[in-house]
Amino acid sequence: MKNISEKPATTKKEDRKTSIMQTALKLFSTEGFYTTTMPAIAKTLGMSVGNFYNYFSSKDQLAKELMLYISTVLGDKLREINMTDVSVKEKVTMIVHMYFSIARERPELIEYFLRVFLSNREIFTKECTGMVCVSGFVTELMLFFDEGVQSGELKDQDFFSALGLFMGYLGGMVFLNGEEVLTKPLNEYETAIAENIYNALRKQ
């Protein structure tokens, strides 16, 4: 008889897929996208190459799913913040904190976004055009800005000028941190950065 605590096969496959993605993310963001091969990822995981292809049929497909995965992880966190009943100013602080915490605890997520997704657009043009792979995260940012303007706290402006200011700033700081240019740990910049972002976005 089947043990009821046993996970169904689909969940097991999903778990395996997630662990493959985590390993792939680490390899891509440290070794580079082009230099990391599918057999190399399979080898790190102790899997046969044939079995590996059961999970991802091509490197491009893996690359796309990784971006979707990252966008979902960040989007879920941002959604929690959006649903919190605090001022927009406090939400800015929470978002900065969330982003830097992820950069510290799971740097491969941000590194992949900055060093693979943004730097190798040719891989993503076909299947990850526009918002397709980042919609989880970008939608939550839209909701955050929309609420900010509706509540009267933020200035009404073009979405991308606000997005660039917010995410460009955070991405830039994580990049500098990765390059070991910063003189202090990333979290010590949180308060000043949140204040700068809020001041730049708020209704004057």
Added chain:
Amino acid sequence: MKPRLKVLWLQGVTCNGNTHSFLNYPHLLYVLETFEFLYHSLLPSTYTLEEISTCVHECDILIFEGAYDPRMERVGTSLETLVGHYGSHAKYVIAAGSCASFGGMFKHSDPEHITGLGFDEKEPKGPFASSPKLINLSGCPMHPEWMGYTLRMIADNKPIAVDELHRPKELYSYLAHHGCTRNEYFEWKVDSDHFGTKEGCLFYKQGCRGPMTHASCNKILWNDVSSKTRVGTPCFGCTEPDFPRINMFETKTNMSIPQDVPVGISKRSYLTMAGIAKSFHIPRLEKRLIDDDA
């Protein structure tokens, strides 16, 4: 022969738009044969307005056009008295147009005193607030077929189910968006930069309220041929209690994100879908529909 049902068409604060709209009803002859008009400002009537103002007659159906200001007088009799007398005897009270339904355009000249017959925007207020007799045919103006439908249902003694704003469900359960010829452009987020083009949706740039407006304008066409959105003019949401809003040719956005999204769809779901749809370029939809130079 069955006695004809007696209709009284009274006017409050109005531009006569609903009267003019109703004159375009293709089956007007049927109406005149089936109903006796005690009074209408343009159609053949049994009595003059002066005779009506004495409040000695009774009607089966009171049709009221225009916003309701109880102090306004018709031949020396206040609307409060006229509507009170004829409305209390009538079996049905029909508010013709958005001013009579919710206060509409004219309410803005004196928001404290002027309302619809049973609503002040969406709040129940006025002489027929919460009355089961009240049927609202909102619209600026109401579609002639909507009045035709209502009168035919009454003549045939059939029940008219209404929504929470007393509008017939058969006419107002639809959205103006349903049946618009621009639906495919809406799906793929291809917008029109101008009025009057055959191509493009009017949601993002021209203020179209079709997806937020309960009306069957794109199902029951105007003059049997067309609708505002079909010819390339945005829907202004004229059947809703918040009509008229300001800047009706503009879509209210916050950081480029539309403030209002289609009825009953969460903003999160809408933005996810819209963002993805917008990511694709569909050359067929970006071209002229009929390109004479091609």
